[in-house]
Amino acid sequence: MCQQPSIPLISEKIVFYGAGSMAEAIVRGMIARSVVASDHVVVLNRSSNERLAELRARYSVLASNDPEQKTEYLRTAPVIVLAMKPKDAAEALRTLGPLLNPDQLVISVIAGLTIRTIQGLLGRQQPVVRTMPNTSSSIGLGATGISFSKEVDEKGRRLALNMFEAVGLTSVIDEERMEILTGISGSGPAYIYYMMEAMIAAGIRGGLSVEQSGELTVQTVLGAARMVQQTGETPAALRKKVTSPNGSTQAALEVLDKGDFFETVIAAVNRCAERSREMGAALEKELSK
Ligand SMILES: NC(=O)C1=CN([C@@H]2O[C@H](COP(=O)(O)OP(=O)(O)OC[C@H]3O[C@@H](n4cnc5c(N)ncnc54)[C@H](OP(=O)(O)O)[C@@H]3O)[C@@H](O)[C@H]2O)C=CC1
Numbered sequence: 001m002c003q004q005p006s007i008p009l010i011s012e013k014i015v016f017y018g019a020g021s022m023a024e025a026i027v028r029g030m031i032a033r034s035v036v037a038s039d040h041v042v043v044l045n046r047s048s049n050e051r052l053a054e055l056r057a058r059y060s061v062l063a064s065n066d067p068e069q070k071t072e073y074l075r076t077a078p079v080i081v082l083a084m085k086p087k088d089a090a091e092a093l094r095t096l097g098p099l100l101n102p103d104q105l106v107i108s109v110i111a112g113l114t115i116r117t118i119q120g121l122l123g124r125q126q127p128v129v130r131t132m133p134n135t136s137s138s139i140g141l142g143a144t145g146i147s148f149s150k151e152v153d154e155k156g157r158r159l160a161l162n163m164f165e166a167v168g169l170t171s172v173i174d175e176e177r178m179e180i181l182t183g184i185s186g187s188g189p190a191y192i193y194y195m196m197e198a199m200i201a202a203g204i205r206g207g208l209s210v211e212q213s214g215e216l217t218v219q220t221v222l223g224a225a226r227m228v229q230q231t232g233e234t235p236a237a238l239r240k241k242v243t244s245p246n247g248s249t250q251a252a253l254e255v256l257d258k259g260d261f262f263e264t265v266i267a268a269v270n271r272c273a274e275r276s277r278e279m280g281a282a283l284e285k286e287l288s289k
């Protein structure tokens, strides 16, 4: 694993095929860290011109919905990032396949979609990088799992790593582990936000102002994560330091345990992984159509 090393400038043109939250998070993170010039980033979507205008205004990237120009970008870009929803991926890949030449690197951020299915839908053994980033990439604090198809050469590996190292931590993993990684870090921000929503609501119900409860919760989550990172102590050891025998924290944790908090979180992570597999299986079925 590595985080925020000095990243060389990426000189290749990168086309984002899909221009939603995840594409924007990566674009924003890369541009904020100046690892790519904005005129080397192209964003394409299916139909929303307003969205493309928004991204153009925010990041000075290139964007187009003109069918001929779209085709030209896809035909020539050294790197194409697949960033549409799983339900839209099959059609997009079938259209993309015939446009590609063998050197173009395809990087997917799509949950569940396997390298085998991507190559099958493209109809060619394209070099493919399967990733699972998260939206914290937008502030350089992403966590991205990465797997490579055997066709990806050293230059392609380095390029993909540079992209995601620029926006946070990267972890190269066997593709079979991508679903469980999705359960931890791909979807993980949502669990933390949900926990924060509940803490903020509790504070407000107890009489704190919305601002007070929000600020205290954010600082608490930030401080807890930094403590784990900076002290090198385990979350369990740090938890014990907060928990005085028979004190208030112990009382709170007992309530969480009554709700089977620990096993519930594990079940949620596992269900996320299972759902990713289900989405992958649905896309794999597209191969026989
Ligand atoms: N959001 C997250 O936290 C994470 C998401 N992911 C993955 O990222 C992918 C995108 O998710 P997210 O950004 O949230 O989705 P969004 O709904 O925000 O964006 C989807 C984008 O895909 C575009 N699109 C749809 N069909 C096509 C097509 N045929 N050709 C080109 N573009 C198309 C849409 O364009 P239009 O608006 O014009 O229809 C839109 O710009 C998903 O596969 C998800 O699994 C991975 C990790 C984390």
Ligand SMILES: O=C(O)[C@@H]1CCC=N1
Pocket (backbone or CB within 6 Å): 111, 182, 186, 187
């Ligand atoms: O919910 C989803 O399917 C995507 C994948 C990881 C985060 N969001």
